[in-house]
Every structure is written in C-alpha cells, then in structure tokens.
C-alpha cells in the first residue's frame with residue numbers, strides 16, 4: 141500500500157494579497173515577510189499590528205484601533221501594545237530608538253514612515269528573464285516576490301534563488 145503524500149507547503153506561490161513597503165514584501169495569506177533572500181513568518185500579533193499600519197498607508201493608526209483589532213472584548217493596557225510595537229520593530233530590524241519604519245505619534249498612536257503598495261496577485265512576465273523562453277499562462281514557471289519570472293530549467297539552475305533581488309523563487313499558481 142502506498143501512502144498518499146500531501147503536496148509540500150509553500151511550493152506554490154499564493155501571493156493573493158501582498159504589501160510592499162521600504163525593502164519589505166508581506167505575503168498576507170502566509171504571514172511571511174520577505175526582504176531580499178530573508179523570509180520570516182511573523183507571529184500573529186506583530187503581523188496584525190503591521191497589517192493595520194499597512195492598511196492605513198502611512199496615516200496614523202490610533203491606539204484604540206489596535207486594541208479593538210488585536211484584543212477584541214479583552215481590555216489590555218498600553219504596555220501590551222507598546223510591547224507588540226517593540227516586537228514588530230525588532231522583526232523589521234529596528235533596534236534602540238532608531239525607528240525607520242514604525243513611527244510613534246505622541247498622544248495618538250503609530251504610523252508607517254512610508255506609504256505602502258497593496259497588490260492582489262503578482263503579475264507574471266511573459267518570458268523567462270534568463271533564457272528568454274516564452275511562458276504561456278499555463279506553463280510551469282517560477283517567480284520571486286518582486287515578480288522576476290523564470291522558466292523551470294533556469295530556476296533549477298539557479299537553485300530557486302533570484303539573481304536580481306536575491307529572493308526565493310516559488311512555483312506560480314496554475315490558473
């Protein structure tokens with residue numbers, strides 16, 4: 141008897157909803173934060189904090205909005221929010237008082253230092269960027285989070301690492 145194996149996780153790109161800001165790329169469905177070749181799966185609460193900031197697109201997110209979204213019906217103190225902001229800043233590589241991405245707005249809340257770009261799905265290119273092979277919509281192809289597109293042969297040869305951005309290439313969804 142043969143055991144049926146489920147398909148490996150994260151083999152197929154499912155970047156349904158994504159945000160870009162600064163050097164970062166957030167894959168919302170998988171809570172994955174990409175930066176070049178670095179990929180982190182964000183813990184639930186820092187992910188929610190980041191999502192709220194991204195939805196606000198550089199505008200202030202007030203403290204009560206965080207409380208309502210992160211701890212609905214569960215009154216927590218300011219210290220809790222401060223702690224999760226601190227965690228998010230750490231995940232974004234911000235240490236000490238040098239905050240490049242998440243800014244404190246005194247008396248109000250927090251905001252992102254830059255606008256974010258929201259996207260539904262990734263736009264695949266029509267040909268391999270390495271060998272120029274034409275890729276039709278249902279052809280097997282690999283794509284990185286910055287939409288660099290490669291044929292399977294080239295992607296294999298590069299061990300799935302994008303030469304342009306250093307990011308991981310994943311199989312594109314078949315539609």
Ligand SMILES: [Zn+2]
Nearest residue numbers: 268271291294
């Ligand atoms: Zn190719």
Ligand SMILES: [Zn+2]
Nearest residue numbers: 284288302305
């Ligand atoms: Zn790339």
